[in-house]
Each structure stands twice: as C-alpha cells, then as structure tokens.
Amino acid sequence: MSAPFAASVITLYPEAFPGVLGVSLIGKALAEQRWTLETIDLRPFGDGPHRKVDDAPAGGGPGLVMRPDVAAAALDSVTRSGRPVLFPSPRGKPLTQTMVKAWATGPGLILLCGRFEGLDERVIAARGMEEVCVGDAVLMGGEAAAQLILEATVRLLPRVLGNEASATEESFEGGLLEHPQFTKPRVWENLPTPDVLLSGDHAAVDAWRQAERERVTRERRPDLWAQRKPG
Numbered sequence: 673m674s675a676p677f678a679a680s681v682i683t684l685y686p687e688a689f690p691g692v693l694g695v696s697l698i699g700k701a702l703a704e705q706r707w708t709l710e711t712i713d714l715r716p717f718g719d720g721p722h723r724k725v726d727d728a729p730a731g732g733g734p735g736l737v738m739r740p741d742v743a744a745a746a747l748d749s750v751t752r753s754g755r756p757v758l759f760p761s762p763r764g765k766p767l768t769q770t771m772v773k774a775w776a777t778g779p780g781l782i783l784l785c786g787r788f789e790g791l792d793e794r795v796i797a798a799r800g801m802e803e804v805c806v807g808d809a810v811l812m813g814g815e816a817a818a819q820l821i822l823e824a825t826v827r828l829l830p831r832v833l834g835n836e837a838s839a840t841e842e843s844f845e846g847g848l849l850e851h852p853q854f855t856k857p858r859v860w861e862n863l864p865t866p867d868v869l870l871s872g873d874h875a876a877v878d879a880w881r882q883a884e885r886e887r888v889t890r891e892r893r894p895d896l897w898a899q900r901k902p903g
C-alpha cells in the first residue's frame with residue numbers, strides 16, 4: 673500500500689490542531705492513520721532569545737510581517753516529498769473543488785499558517801508556495817483556513833467518507849450546485865415534500881434534481897453558470 677496522505681502544518685498555534693480535523697469521519701480516519709497530520713511550531717525557529725518571528729513592515733505602516741528567514745527555516749525542516757506548499761492568504765487563488773481534488777490524489781500538503789499582516793513576499797516565491805484564499809473576508813490567521821483546506825481535501829481520500837456516491841453528487845460536481853434536499857417528515861409546518869421525490873420514479877427524480885441544480889446555480893451563482901461546460 674502507498675504511504676497515506678501526509679499533512680504538515682507550520683503554525684504559531686499548534687494547539688489549534690487537529691481542531692475540526694479531529695472529529696467525525698475525518699478524525700476517525702486520522703486515528704486509523706489513513707492520513708497523517710504533523711504540526712510544526714514556528715516559534716522555535718524564531719530569532720534571538722525571544723524567538724522573534726516577525727518585524728515591522730518595510731516602508732512603514734501598522735502591524736508586523738512574518739520574517740522570511742524564520743518561515744524558510746521552518747519550511748526547510750520539513751521533508752517536502754513532492755508535496756505542494758500552500759500559504760493560505762486573502763491574496764491567493766480562490767479555493768475550488770478542482771484544486772482540492774488534485775491535492776487529494778497527491779502525496780499530501782504542507783501548509784504555512786500566516787499571522788499578523790502576512791508573510792514577507794520573498795519567501796513565498798523562493799520556496800514556490802501557492803497562495804490560496806478561502807473566501808473574500810479576512811481571518812486572524814491561517815489556522816482556520818488550513819483546517820478548511822485539509823478538511824475539503826481529506827474527505828475525498830479513498831475510504832474516508834464511507835459513502836463514495838455522496839462525494840460525486842454534490843455541489844460543484846459538473847460545475848453545478850447541489851439540488852435541494854428533503855427528508856422526513858413528509859409535511860412539516862404545512863410545507864410538503866415535493867411529490868416527485870416520493871413517487872418512486874427514479875428517472876423523474878433524476879430529471880427533477882438536474883433541473884433544480886441548474887435553476888439554483890443560475891439564480892445563486894451566475895459566475896459558475898457562465899463557466900459551465902456544455903453537456
């Protein structure tokens with residue numbers, strides 16, 4: 673068997689991990705070593721007796737910037753093993769299911785969690801880091817973003833989710849959002865479940881769901897709708 677998907681996270685807050693990655697099926701898969709999670713504390717790589725990891729921005733202005741030498745020393749302490757190195761950042765490429773799927777078929781991921789005003793630009797380029805944005809809003813640090821990226825990736829690993837079909841019929845597959853979902857009770861607060869879903873006619877259910885996926889995507893995500901591939 674090939675080595676399990678290996679995640680290495682460099683952070684000033686190792687206590688934030690595994691966080692959400694420790695619960696449910698992903699947590700169970702972690703306990704069973706179907707994927708591995710290593711956290712590397714950035715602090716010991718800091719400079720001087722106070723292990724300083726940041727300094728004032730060149731050119732002035734508020735806040736502090738993470739130092740390139742410190743980030744590089746931490747990164748260089750990790751065996752890369754062909755893994756992409758990600759830097760969660762509001763300035764990064766927006767995270768998509770396509771990116772997550774590609775990472776899930778690879779050997780793993782290395783993530784460096786930013787703090788303060790961000791990371792010195794030079795180390796991003798020098799270490800070939802990919803900047804990834806998890807939403808057009810600013811977080812305090814990269815830890816929650818790293819967990820989000822890993823959660824989306826690890827759930828696609830074989831034998832993590834259990835029900836493989838649920839990973840192929842969901843939002844973003846085929847460039848569409850998911851159709852609306854219903855369960856019991858059949859009528860709730862005078863609101864019925866659509867008849868077609870109770871008809872037992874699988875072809876009719878499939879057709880209804882496809883039409884709903886298209887309607888919801890058109891209404892909510894004109895950007896996805898415009899990009900969808902015909903067919």
Ligand code: SAH
Pocket residue numbers: 759760761762763784785786787788789790791804805806807808809810811812813814815817
């Ligand atoms: N001054 C920066 C924001 C720094 S927030 C800017 O305006 O771009 C501190 C750290 O939190 C970042 O370095 C990054 O690692 C993380 N972070 C914040 N928002 C994020 C987002 N939307 N996506 C991914 N990472 C984010």
